[in-house]
Amino acid sequence: MRAEEELRKTNERLDQAMKKWVEGIYVGIINVAYFDGLTPESWWKGGIGIATLELKDGTFTCEYSDGIPGGGFGDYSVKSNTITFNNNNAWIANFDWGLILSGEYEYTFDGEKLVFAKGVDKYAYYQYNFEKR
Secondary structure: HHHHHHHHHHHHHHHHHHHHHHOEEEEEEEEEEEEEEOOOOHHEEEEEEEEEEEEEEOOOEEEEEEOOEEEEEEEEEEEEEEEEEEEEEOOOOOOHHHHOEEEEEEEEOOEEEEEEEEEEOEEEEEEEEEEOO
C-alpha cells in the first residue's frame, strides 16, 4: 500500500508542476470539424477564429475574436495528457456550445505551443492551437 501512496503523491506533484509549466498567455486558432454526412468528404473543416487564453493560478480566461461566442472562464486542472476546464459562465443557447471551454481535452505542450482537442458526440471535433506570448 505504501508504494501505491508514494506513486499517487508523485503523480500529484507532477500534475501540479505541469499546471505551473503551462501557465501563461496564449494566442491561437480554433479549428472545428462538423460531421454532416456519412463519408469523410462530408466533414466541414475550418478555422473558426482567433482566441486568447490565459492560464494562471489554476484559473483560465478565454476570449474569441470577432464576437464569436464561447471561451469562458473558470478553473482548470492538468493530469497526465489531459487538461480539464470547469467553465463558470452562464450562456445563452443560440450558438455551438462546443465552443465553450468545458470538460476534458487531450493536450500536448512543448514549452511554447499548447494544443488541445476533443470530439463531441460524433458530430464535431474541436482543436485549439495556441502559442505562448
